[in-house]
Amino acid sequence: MKNPFRWGGLVLSFSLALAFAPALAQSAGAAGPSGPLPGWQAGAVLDVTAASRALALGQRDKGLGLGHSDLSAFGPLGQHVEAQLTAAAATHDRRFELELEEAWFQSRSLPAGLQVRAGRFASQIGALNEQHPHADDFVERPLLYRAFLGGHWNDDGIRLNWTAPTDFYLRLGAEAFRGKRLVEEAASAKRPGAVVLSARVGGDIGESQSWQAGLSFLHNRREASVGHEEEGEVHEGEEEDHGHAHSHAHGAAFSGRRMWLGEVAWKWAPQGNNRQQQLRVAYERAVVRGINRHATRSDRHVADYLSVVWRFAPSWEVGARTDMLKVRMPHEDHFDNGRLRELAVMLAYKPTHQQTFRVQATHQKSRVGFDTAGHAIQLQYIVNWGAHAAHSF
Numbered sequence: 001m002k003n004p005f006r007w008g009g010l011v012l013s014f015s016l017a018l019a020f021a022p023a024l025a026q027s028a029g030a031a032g033p034s035g036p037l038p039g040w041q042a043g044a045v046l047d048v049t050a051a052s053r054a055l056a057l058g059q060r061d062k063g064l065g066l067g068h069s070d071l072s073a074f075g076p077l078g079q080h081v082e083a084q085l086t087a088a089a090a091t092h093d094r095r096f097e098l099e100l101e102e103a104w105f106q107s108r109s110l111p112a113g114l115q116v117r118a119g120r121f122a123s124q125i126g127a128l129n130e131q132h133p134h135a136d137d138f139v140e141r142p143l144l145y146r147a148f149l150g151g152h153w154n155d156d157g158i159r160l161n162w163t164a165p166t167d168f169y170l171r172l173g174a175e176a177f178r179g180k181r182l183v184e185e186a187a188s189a190k191r192p193g194a195v196v197l198s199a200r201v202g203g204d205i206g207e208s209q210s211w212q213a214g215l216s217f218l219h220n221r222r223e224a225s226v227g228h229e230e231e232g233e234v235h236e237g238e239e240e241d242h243g244h245a246h247s248h249a250h251g252a253a254f255s256g257r258r259m260w261l262g263e264v265a266w267k268w269a270p271q272g273n274n275r276q277q278q279l280r281v282a283y284e285r286a287v288v289r290g291i292n293r294h295a296t297r298s299d300r301h302v303a304d305y306l307s308v309v310w311r312f313a314p315s316w317e318v319g320a321r322t323d324m325l326k327v328r329m330p331h332e333d334h335f336d337n338g339r340l341r342e343l344a345v346m347l348a349y350k351p352t353h354q355q356t357f358r359v360q361a362t363h364q365k366s367r368v369g370f371d372t373a374g375h376a377i378q379l380q381y382i383v384n385w386g387a388h389a390a391h392s393f
Contacts, residue, residue, distance in 0.1 A: 040075030043386030047090075047134040049378055056340060056364055056373040057146045057253060057325075059092070060139065066091040067380065068133040068152070070101065072388065080109045084121075092250065101154055113163040122154040123175055125196050125216040127263040127284060127393070129153055137280070137309045138346055139360045139378045143323040144286050144303035148259060150251045155181045157192065168203035169212070183222040184251050193222045202393060211266045212393045218259040223292060254301050254327045254338075257290025265393060278311040294333045301327045317348040329369055338369030356382040 047067030054062045067090060074084035086102035104119030124130045128145060133152055141151050157177035164170035179193020195218070202212030265282040267274070285304035289297075303326070309319035323342040328335040346360040358380040366373035 040073060041387035042073040043384060043388040044071045045069055045134050045382065045384040045388065047380070047382050049139060049380045051376055051378040053374060053376045055140065055362060055376050056366065056370040057143060058140055059146060059151050060378060061091055061094050070132065076108065077105070080107060082106050082108050113165055115161045117159040120154060120156050122152060123177065123196050124173055124198055125218055126261050127214065127265060127282060134382050137307065137319050138321055138344055139358060139380045140344070140362065142284070142305040142321065143325040143340060143342055144284060144305055147254050147303060147325055147327065148252050148286055148288060148301065150182065153182055155179065155194065169201060171200045173198045179220060179222045182252055183220065183255050195219045207272045208270055209266065209268050213264045216261040220255060220257055223257070254288065256288035256301060259286055259288045261286040274311070275314055280309045282307050291328060292330050299328045299335055315350050317350070318346070320345045336369060339367030340370045340373060341365040354384050
């Protein structure tokens with residue numbers, strides 16, 4: 001840590017800003033029709049962790065660190081449009097990072113189930129990317145997201161969604177992004193840089209069960225330069241020794257022209273009352289092809305994970321997740337194999353809806369290419385004030 005006093009001062013300043021969030025939320029929410037921001041709400045989240053070590057491809061520093069913490073405001077801009085602004089802060093490689101994470105406008109009244117969003121926002125690819133990391137069930141996101149999407153991919157672009165007028169849930173979506181926050185340094189780039197097509201369907205099974213399944217396709221028109229991919233590989237695998245200045249968006253460590261991502265989730269709660277008990281099971285798998293111009297059809301990245309979380313009491317949850325990552329690491333015109341497996345178990349205590357205490361043990365098994373893989377114990381505390389946008393299924 002080059003300057004602990006500067007880091008501490010920045011975290012303290014952000015924490016003081018968080019302290020004013022409840023008052024901001026109350027004043028915004030209480031504004032009447034003649035108020036400056038009628039119908040607007042505001043909130044804040046503080047995410048603090050302490051870890052025994054940094055994981056390979058991990059996004060949490062060794063020791064005390066600031067996770068995905070944010071200040072946000074959202075609400076209507078008249079009858080037909082709504083908007084959201086989110087400023088996010090975190091520490092990476094022991095450096096404090098602050099950025100404008102979300103700034104978007106969205107339609108409220110288009111006919112036929114259509115909805116348009118434009119600005120900076122998180123892609124709806126996969127089950128987790130659109131939600132903020134502090135809403136996850138585990139301290140670290142699955143390897144799939146950390147390797148292929150930089151953990152939490154948000155970008156500048158436009159989205160068109162259509163929701164079917166059916167008893168079951170059916171949503172089709174198309175997104176077009178600049179793509180620079182996914183692949184920052186590109187050997188070749190075209191506009192738009194990244195296009196995402198997605199479909200999601202879901203429903204209920206009786207009163208106690210619900211399910212959701214989805215399929216996403218990412219067409220990345222920004223071909224990562226070989227130097228960028230090698231740099232990403234080293235940074236992610238050796239973050240304790242090589243700190244570099246970055247924005248909060250670190251991009252994908254391993255990318256390609258095309259990625260298919262499938263997801264399925266199932267939930268069970270007695271009589272639908274998930275406050276007392278709930279079982280959540282999720283599985284996702286992604287395949288990335290077209291790594292670069294030297295890749296053959298057999299050169300691809302693959303990742304999947306399976307997670308199970310059980311709320312066995314109103315304030316207690318326990319969970320386990322197993323991850324697998326297989327990649328082809330580009331080095332000019334040839335590739336090296338990379339293999340990484342990860343097993344995580346966690347216990348969470350949630351005394352209120354606003355607070356979470358979590359302890360997680362993670363074991364990484366490196367086969368090839370990830371020499372810094374190992375064991376880590378992580379402690380996490382999350383607290384939120386005011387309002388916060390609803391999270392996904």
